[in-house]
Amino acid sequence: xxxxxxxxxxxxxxxxxxxxxxxxxxxxxxxxxxxxxxxxxxxxxxxxxxxxxxxxxxxxxxxxxxxxxxxxxxxxxxxxxxxxxxxxxxxxxxxxxxxxxxxxxxxxxxxxxxxxxxxxxxxxxxx
Numbered sequence: 290x291x292x293x294x295x296x297x298x299x300x301x302x303x304x305x306x307x308x309x310x311x312x313x314x315x316x317x318x319x320x321x322x323x324x325x326x327x328x329x330x331x332x333x334x335x336x337x338x339x340x341x342x343x344x345x346x347x348x349x350x351x352x353x354x355x356x357x358x359x360x361x362x363x364x365x366x367x368x369x370x371x372x373x374x375x376x377x378x379x380x381x382x383x384x385x386x387x388x389x390x391x392x393x394x395x396x397x398x399x400x401x402x403x404x405x406x407x408x409x410x411x412x413x414x415x416x
Contacts, residue, residue, distance in 0.1 A: 290313075290314070290315050290316070290336045290407060291315065291316045291317070291318060291333065291334065291335045291336060292309055292315045292316070292317050292318070292335060292336060292337045292338070292339060292407075293317075293318050293319075293320060293326070293329060293330060293333075293335045293337070293338045293339070294306065294317055294318070294319045294320070294339050295319075295320045295326040295338055295339065295340045295341060295344075295351070296320070296321065296322075296323070296326065296340060296341035296343070296344035296345055296346070296349075296351055297319075297339075297341045297345060297370070298345040301341070301370075301391060302319050304391070304394055305317075305339055305370070305394075306319075308394055308399075308403075309403070312400060312403065312404075313403070313407055315336075315407065318333065318335070321344070321345065321346040322344060322346045322347055322349075323344060323347065323349045323354055326338075326340075326354065326358070327354075327357060327358070327361065330358055330361050330362050330365065331361050331362075334362070334365075335362065335365050336365065336366065336406070336407060336408075337365065337366045337367075337368065337403075337406050337407060338358060338365055338366070338367045338368070339368055339370055339388075340354065340355070340358070340367055340368065340369050340370065340380075340385070340388075341369075341370055341371075342369060342370065342371035342373065342376050351369065352369065352376060352379055352380055352383060355367055355369075355380060355383035355384050355385050356383055356384060359383075359384040366385075366386050366406045367380075367384065367385040367386065368380075368385060368386055368387070368388035368389070368402070368406065369385050369388040370388055370389065370390065370391060371388065371390055371391075372390030372391060372392050372393075373390075377390075386402075386406060387402060388402070389402055
């Protein structure tokens with residue numbers, strides 16, 4: 290199962306990758322720009338995209354990409370990673386599933402959100 294980590298800085302990418310690898314058996318792929326993200330999603334099937342609110346490279350708005358990403362891969366879950374509730378609300382309205390903020394990486398609620406998206410039980414074994 291693959292997860293795309295899109296638009297995050299190296300520090301956040303490492304934290305997200307570590308969180309995922311501690312809980313799940315997933316392969317993570319990292320993209321830095323919107324163009325790279327769109328191209329990667331078009332050629333590779335992903336179960337989940339963890340999308341930054343503002344891309345580190347180029348400073349593009351991640352929220353604006355959600356409809357494009359859903360058009361390319363309608364079955365892929367997209368979670369916005371943002372501490373701002375208004376951004377989370379806008380992301381869901383644009384087609385994403387509820388996401389979480391970087392401050393909530395260690396929260397049990399974050400683990401539950403990821404489990405629901407990645408369809409695994411609490412042991413980390415895919416259903």
